[in-house]
Amino acid sequence: MNVDIKGIAKAKGISILELSTRLGVSRQTVHYYCEQGDKNPLAQLERIASALGVSVGELFERPADESPTGVCPHCGKPIRIHFDK
Secondary structure, eight states, X not given: OEEOHHHHXXXXXXXXXXXXXXXXXXXXXXXXXXXXXXXXXXXXXXXXXXXXXXXXXXXXXXXXXXXXXXXXXXXXXXXXXXXXX
């Protein structure tokens, strides 16, 4: 599961520094989020999406017919994420 924070921020004209200010974290933390993609903490995704002005679902790159999947940070079991349109 890939998260496209950097691409979305760039498309919206939001710098990594500005995004870090909006999130209240360091520039290095946002850079880590961008580089580590699938290792983003799920708890931060809502804050990141809000700061970018998109839904959490829009952070995930996926084919139109495929729901994103991930791993539960608590139990380690695979999960499938569904988004209502």
